[in-house]
Structures are given as structure tokens and as C-alpha cells.
Amino acid sequence: MRLIIKKLLNLIGGDHFSEKIYIRFFQLKESIQYQFLYPLILNIPGLKTIYFIFSKAFNYEVAMFIAARKDYIYKKNNNTENLFLLRRNIHRIEKGLLMKNRRSIFALDYIEDTTILYKKIISLNSQNDQLNWAHDILEKYFSVTDSHPTIDKAKNIFTNIENRASRQVEFTPYSLSNENKDNSFEEFKKLAHKRKSVRFFTNEQLPERSLIDKAITVAGLAPSSCNRQPFMFRVIDDPQLAKKTSNLAGGTTGFADHIPAIIAVIGQMNVSPSIGDRHLMYIDASLASMNLMLALESMNIGSCPLNWPEDKTKDKQMAELLSLQKFERPIMLIAYGYPEKNSMLACSVRKPLEQLRQYN
């Protein structure tokens, strides 16, 4: 829209004229918005809805939410592999198990569905920690809860699942006292200071994939709402694809050619059917991304988060480039590689403590 107005003005009166009118026009627009329009919208019930009938600003997010909900309902009703739901429900049961005054009957509204889902998923997958955890939590649940028609039915389904290979590990709630209590603040502070956004990388050597995998495993340890982890990391270390991806990011002007590899942090909105949960993927993916960048830094691999603002055209290009589903989108990109020797870093002085925190 801005571009069209600018071009029209340019045609009418040339460069200087168009620049002047253009600035005045947007000053006037902002002043009308600030003084009249926004106070009205904020204070008159119903106006918000009317205002956004005329704006397409949220269409993209709405379309994504609908695609996510469609996928969620499909998976739920067709009892297919919904690992998000399994992790969520197992985690809910796990929380029930660790409560101080544990109830003898709980999780009635989802224990049967969860057991059926578990049965389905293990029939499609080989044994892994995630599924062993689900198994151990269900086993513990059935061993501590009282008899109830719903629980008994689910227990019957569970005990009739074919025996799995025996194993040592137990993934059930454990006591905090077993944890190492080392005070590692100074070490952590050093790492947090050392991590800086690196924008120039050497093209001579790319960090080995095994190191990236190690960092991503640590990234996955970040907290996530109900343990759902609505994100994944797409590591782009193919030079051609990395070049295309970094050129798509708006904030790489001046250093896109110095990025040898990039990680696209992909949010997955189909993790929940609730509209109130639509921000989970942004929050959880960002927490994991911070872990990732610190883990990379601990191995002397530099990184730079890159903004991925909502932009219909670019989102479409990226979705095609990475074959993303309709309910997936990049949360941010992370350029990575070994830093170029003696390249410059920004100071980026931070907010002082008094601007950063307020008690109560």
C-alpha cells in the first residue's frame, strides 16, 4: 500500500515532492489514529471487531490457527500418531503422581484416551525414551490408583499391550534431593557474557553435524508448556539452501553472504486445539532457541538469531523452500558457524537492573 502511494505521488510531483507529501500523509494518519481512532476502539465495546473486519492483519494467523485445529481434530479422531497429546497427557498424569496429597482417583476424563493413544503410538514406533516414559507413568498410575470403572477399563487395555523389551531405566517422578546442588552461577554468567550475536563466519569449516545435534539435544531440555514442545529445528547446512534462506531473512543485509549455515526454528501450532494456546509455539520455541545458542557457544560455535516478522510473501516462500505444513511457520532463524577471526561484535548494552525488574 505504502509503495503504491509513493509511486503515485512520484508520478504527480517527482521525488522531492513525493517524499514530503508521503511523510506528511503518514504523520497525519498517525495523529488521527492516536487522537481519535484508537481511543474510540479501546473504549467502545464491539468496535475492535468492526475495525478488524476492514483489516487483513490477522488473517494469516487465523488461517494458521484453523489449519492447526483441523490437524489436531483429525489426529485425535482418527487416533493417529499425536505425540503432542501423548506428551501432554502423560505429563498431566505425572504431575498428578507427584502431588503431596495424591488423590486415589484422578485423570478420569483422559486416562482411557491416553492409554489408547499410547497403544497406537507404540504399535507404530520403536522403543525410545519418550515412549518408555509414557509406559512407566501409566504403569505407576495403574499401580497407585483405586479401582473405578474408567480406570479399570484403561488398565485392561494397558496390561494387554504386548510386552516390550525389558529395560533398566525408570521414568517416574523422582526426589529433588538426588539432584546435584553445585553452584555454577559464575560459569553460567561467563557463558552468557561470552555469547554474542556473530554475523561473520568462516566459510572454510562448518561445525560437524554431531556438534549441532548435541546442541539441539540440550535445546530440547528447555521447559515447555505441558511438555508439548511445539517446535522443531530445521538445520540447513546445504550451502545453496543456506544462501537462499539467509537471503530471505530481512535482517541480514550486509552479512547474508557470510552465513554458511542456518537453523530455522519452526513453530507448530497444531499442538493444541485451544485458541488461547496459539502463542505457545512462539514462547516454547524461543526458550529452546536460547538453550541452543548457549549450547553452541559452549562449543565455540557462533550464532546470530535472525528476525522472522510476519510477511505473507516471505512466509509463503519459506514454506515452499522448507516444505512446511499450513500450521507451521518460522519463529526465527539462527545463523551459525565458526566465527571469522577478528570480525566485529556489537556491544548492545543492556537495560540496567532497575529497568529490568520490579519486585511485586
Ligand SMILES: Cc1cc2nc3c(=O)[nH]c(=O)nc-3n(C[C@H](O)[C@H](O)[C@H](O)COP(=O)(O)O)c2cc1C
Ligand atoms: C528474535 C531475534 C531476532 C533478531 N534478528 C536479528 C536480525 O534480523 N539481524 C541481526 O543482525 N540481528 C538480529 N538479532 C540480534 C540482536 O540484534 C542481538 O541479539 C541484540 O542486539 C543483542 O546483542 P547480542 O546478541 O550480541 O548480545 C535478533 C535477535 C533476536 C533475539
